[in-house]
Amino acid sequence: MSELRIRAVSPGCGVEVQGIDLRRLTNSDFATLRDAFHRHGVLFVRGQDLEPDDHIAFARRWGEIVINEHFPEMVGRREIAVVAKEPEQKTNIGGGWHADHSYDPEPALGSILLAREVPESGGDTLFANMVAAWNGLSEGLKATLLTLRAHHSSRHLYGPGGLYEKTDLKARLKEGGSLSDALHPVAIRHPVTGETALYVNPGHTLRFDGWGRPESKVLLDWLFQHATQPRYTCRWTWRAGDVALWDNRSTWHLAVNDYDGQRRVMHRITIAGEALGAAAA
Ligand code: SIN
Numbered sequence: 001m002s003e004l005r006i007r008a009v010s011p012g013c014g015v016e017v018q019g020i021d022l023r024r025l026t027n028s029d030f031a032t033l034r035d036a037f038h039r040h041g042v043l044f045v046r047g048q049d050l051e052p053d054d055h056i057a058f059a060r061r062w063g064e065i066v067i068n069e070h071f072p073e074m075v076g077r078r079e080i081a082v083v084a085k086e087p088e089q090k091t092n093i094g095g096g097w098h099a100d101h102s103y104d105p106e107p108a109l110g111s112i113l114l115a116r117e118v119p120e121s122g123g124d125t126l127f128a129n130m131v132a133a134w135n136g137l138s139e140g141l142k143a144t145l146l147t148l149r150a151h152h153s154s155r156h157l158y159g160p161g162g163l164y165e166k167t168d169l170k171a172r173l174k175e176g177g178s179l180s181d182a183l184h185p186v187a188i189r190h191p192v193t194g195e196t197a198l199y200v201n202p203g204h205t206l207r208f209d210g211w212g213r214p215e216s217k218v219l220l221d222w223l224f225q226h227a228t229q230p231r232y233t234c235r236w237t238w239r240a241g242d243v244a245l246w247d248n249r250s251t252w253h254l255a256v257n258d259y260d261g262q263r264r265v266m267h268r269i270t271i272a273g274e275a276l277g278a279a280a281a
Contacts, residue, residue, distance in 0.1 A: 003020070004029050005018045005019050006018075006036055009042075009234045010234035012132045012231045013040070013128060013132065014040060014041065014042035014043070015036055016044045016045070017033060017044070017045050018045075020045065021048070022048050023058070030061060037110070037247055038192045041131065041246060042129075042234065042247070043244070044244050045243045045245075046241070047241045048242070048243045050243070052074060052080055053077075055112065055114055055267060056080070056269065059079070059112050059271060062112070062271045063109055063272050064272040066101070066108055066270045066272045068177075068268075069158070069174065069178050069179075071083060071174065071268070072173070072174060073174070074267065081268045081270070082265065082266075082267060082268075083113070083255075083265075084264065085257070085264050086263055087260075087262055087263055090167070091167035092169070092264075094253065095255055097201060097202045097224065097228060097253070098203025098204055098253070099201045099249075099252050099253075102152045102184065102199070102203075102204045103180045104180050106274050107182070107184070107248055107249070107273050107276065108248045109247070110245060110246055110271050111245070111270045111271070112243060112270075113243065113245075113267070114242075114266065115239065115241065115242045116240060116266060119262035119263070119264050122258040122259035122262070123238060123255070124235050124236060125244065125256065126233055126234070126235050126236075126256060127234050127236070127246060128251060128252045129232050130198045130232075131196070133198050133226060133227035134196050134197055135196075136231075136232070137198075142187070145187050145198070146186075146279060148185075148186040149184060149185050149186060149209040149278075150183070150184060150186050150199075150200050150216075151181065151182075151183055151206045152182045152183075152184060153182075153204060153206055154180050155179045157203070158173070158179060159179050183209060184199055185276065186200055189276075189277050189278065190249055191249065191277075195250070197249060197250045198223065200220060202220075205220060207220075208220075227252070228252075248273065249273070249276065
């Protein structure tokens with residue numbers, strides 16, 4: 001009989017799944033995991049002894065794998081992006097709040113991050129739940145947001161003159177990765193649960209469609225501070241072997257960069273998603 005148990009990590013976001021081995025999941029345990037993933041947005045599993053091929057096989061149960069355009073790839077395993085920070089590096093990958101691949105017209109369903117090497121202290125990851133953040137808005141603001149779409153892009157990060165060009169991360173990123181832009185509803189209907197989620201994020205959202213950047217920035221900044229209140233977030237302190245899976249349609253994350261001088265190596269696999277529809281007004 002399955003030993004699978006689920007424990008809340010914080011009241012507003014994320015659960016830890018205990019008593020499972022991701023290499024040997026029964027169909028029934030996988031169904032429970034998938035249900036928890038959609039319900040809570042982020043799952044954490046401690047102490048998984050995954051080889052790269054186990055990681056890939058587990059990811060394939062969720063869908064097609066997306067090869068990241070910018071992150072370094074594991075040698076011999078293109079499916080695995082290496083999210084690493086070396087002791088001499090200052091900039092990390094994912095150090096600001098974002099939802100992976102929201103700049104793609106069909107944003108990623110989710111990502112599966114496996115901790116390979118972690119600092120002695122620091123290097124946690126924060127997550128925020130965008131269904132909970134949406135539910136915390138006033139009915140008046142929700143009504144306005146339901147009418148809006150927003151522009152997302154990867155150009156200001158990875159493109160010429162972009163943020164990473166000025167950092168010591170630049171030399172470690174792949175060269176020539178394609179850049180993308182996308183227009184998405186600000187309030188999406190989650191493709192599986194049908195719940196409404198706030199779908200703008202600080203990393204990739206530039207402006208509302210039909211609005212200027214300065215006008216957009218005022219409301220976007222307000223939404224960003226609203227969505228990152230402690231009641232919508234959780235924090236995971238990694239041990240080597242831990243796995244986190246998150247739903248990119250309903251969560252944001254941020255890799256805390258507080259461990260200069262130490263090494264942190266994570267393996268990430270991203271799962272393909274679909275175009276996102278607007279929530280009903
Ligand atoms: C990311 O996927 O943005 C990186 C997350 C992390 O390294 O904790």
